[in-house]
Amino acid sequence: MSDGPGYPLRQVLPAEVLVGGNAVWSRYRQYPVFSARWLAGRSLLFCSVLAVVTAFTGAGVGLATRDPLIGAKAGLAQLVAFSLMAMLGPALATVVRHRRWPESRERKAVVLAVLAGMVLSYGIDKVASGYVMSLVNPQLTALGMVPPKAAEAGMVLKAFGLALNIAALIVVYGLFGGGLALRAYFSERRRWDEHRHARRLDEMTGRVREADLRLGVLQAQVEPHFLFNTLASVRALVRQDPAQAEATLDALVAFLRATIPKLRDDSGLHSTLGQQLDICASYLALMQVRMGGRLSYSVDADAALRTLPFPPSLLITLVENAIKHGIEPRPGPGRIEVAAVCQGDRLRVRVVDDGAGLQPGIGGGMGLANVREQLAHRFGARARLSLEPANGHGAVAQIELPLDALAGAAA
Structure with a gap:
């Protein structure tokens, strides 16, 4: 049988949903209410208790009627009747719950099933009581032990007695015949929904934490070829042009200070747009020195936009791509412009270069794939990375983010 929608009926409930201890008589409560294992455990417990109780009542009837057989029959009838009730x-x-109907339909059907059981219990009680009285009354009459009939009551007293009797029956049948189980069923549903919501929230938090950690690792790493090439350039310049070598080292130090995260206070995993723009500016300044001045650049954004939260390590990836695939392959001077603007409810950050332009294979590398993955983790389908040819020559890479999501991250 398929478990269908909802949670499994054959498995022990999670600790966050479970109510009750691990005592022998309450272990059935480890399973979902109105599951087969729950019913079997509850029935075994109730029938065991009822067997003891009806054994005593049967013995009492046998002593009162001075006939052990009548006592045994009365006790057995009560045991069967109470067990069914x-x-x-x-x-x-x-039975209803194992049909695995939709939740709203199942809830209504479960309530109706318990109410139907209460009505049937009333009929069983009347039949069993009549049978026991048919056994006991003749024997008590023969022994002269039948109590006298009560005096005829008035209409008001009859109505009051009937109402009191009905109320007592509702309480007895309701509690004994599944009323408490019905209450446990609804509270279990509520606890399961809360557990499921908390689990999904933990999974989402875990994915975000994993994405942050991956970003932290990426941000803590400087591409080996970039670092080695820069140090090799410095080594070559030490004797030929000490001033340029010193400028290159100063630019490298400034870039490393801007990019290496402060892992002790977790600041490397969270950043603002202004911080990411500063990292890009320090990187471009270093590349400008390394490339002998043939690179020019600009980094522009309003002060209000610079305070917005912005995922780390993404924008610098676009700038590195512009250098690697745009400016470096094309001889002569080159320019990179980084700008952030707000258009409607979207933040758009562009990296524009006038280099070699889009070539086959550009856009499918690990760097841009990581940018897309991080955007999807954080913003789902609401964020977008685009890579298009620029007017004339070069390329335009753009990240679009929803402003309300950024404002929510800052709250």
């Missing part, structure tokens, strides 16, 4: 409603609700 205790099990009918929950059994019907268990």
Whole structure:
């Protein structure tokens, strides 16, 4: 049988949903209410208790009637009747729940099943009581022990007595025949929904934490070829042009200070647009020195936009791509412009270069794939990375983010 929608009925409930200890008599409560294992455990517990109780009442009847056989018959009838009264409603609700209907339909059907069990319990009680009285009364009459009939009551007293009797029956049948189980069923549903919501929230938090950690690792790494090439350039310049070598080292130090995260206070995993623009500016300044001045650049954004939260390590990836695939392959001077603007409810950050332009294979590398993955983790389908040819020559890479999501991250 398929478990269908909802949670499994054959498995022990999670600790966050489970109510009750691990005692022998309450272990059935480890399973979902109105499941087959829950019903079997509850029935075994109730029938065991009822067997003891009806054994005593049967013995009492046998002593009162001075006939052990009548006592045994009365006790057995009570055992069967009370067991059915205790099990009918929950059994019907268990059948309903194992149909695995949609939740709203299942809830209504479970309530109706318990109510039907209560009505049937009333009929069983009347039949069993009549049978026991038919056994006991003749023997008591023969022994002269039949109590005298009560005096005829008035209409008001009859109505009051009937109402009191009905109320007592509702309480007895309701509690004994599945009313408490019905209450446990609804509270279990609520706890399961809360557990499922908390689990999904933990999974989402875990994915975001994983993405942040991956960003932290990326941000803590400087591409080996870039660092080695820069140091090799410095080594070559030490004797030929000490001033340029010193300028290159100063620019490298400024870039490393801007990019290496402060892992002790977790600041490397969270950043603002202004911080990311500063990292790009320090990187471009270093590349300008390394490339002998043939690179020019600009980094522009309003002061209000610079305070917005912005995922780390993404924008610098676009700038590195512009250098690697745009400016370096094309001889002569080159320019990179980084700008952030707000258009409607979207933040758009562009990296424009006038280099070699888009070539086959550009756009499918690991760097841009990581940018897309991080955007999807943080913003889903609401964020977008685009890579298009620029007017004339060069390329335009753009990240679009929803402003309300950024404002929510800052709250």
